Amino acid sequence: MTVLDVGCGQGTQVLRLASAGCRVTGVDPSEELLKLCSDRAASEGLDIELLRGRISDLDELFADRRQPSEYESVRSEKRKRWHHAGIFERPKLDPEPGFHFLRK
Numbered sequence: 207m208t209v210l211d212v213g214c215g216q217g218t219q220v221l222r223l224a225s226a227g228c229r230v231t232g233v234d235p236s237e238e239l240l241k242l243c244s245d246r247a248a249s250e251g252l253d254i255e256l257l258r259g260r261i262s263d264l265d266e267l268f269a270d271r272r273q274p275s276e277y278e279s280v281r282s283e284k285r286k287r288w289h290h291a292g293i294f295e296r297p298k299l300d301p302e303p304g305f306h307f308l309r310k
Contacts, residue, residue, distance in 0.1 A: 210277040212261055217243025217254075219281060224252040231255040231277070233267065 207228045214220045214232030216239045224230045224247065232254060234240050240256045247254050259267045261282075 207279060208272070208277045209279045209281060212264075212280065212282040214243060214256070215239045217246060217256075220254055220256075221246055221250065221252060223281075224254050225250065231257065231272075233257045233259055233261075233264070235260045 209223050209228045209230045211220050211223070211230060211232045212234075214234045215236070217232055220230050220232040220243060232240070232243060234243075234256075235258065237258055240258055243254075244256055257267050
């Protein structure tokens, strides 16, 4: 499963998902928290992708990568902001089949 975690912070959930076999990309604006996540991933032998940015930066961050809408799951503490930002351009209560938000 491919998972995009927006606002991943120090990576608690990113690391948990990666250790369960998911291919995870974490996005966070804090360089310090991404460094903590990266260090923890390295010490645990986990392969994760970390990107520095905010939800408003996703178009730029993903210009040459898998698009956010191509992930099988998205995890975000502030998932309602995804709909308000129009990231997926789909109705708030009617996501496409196979797509879902993960909760804590």
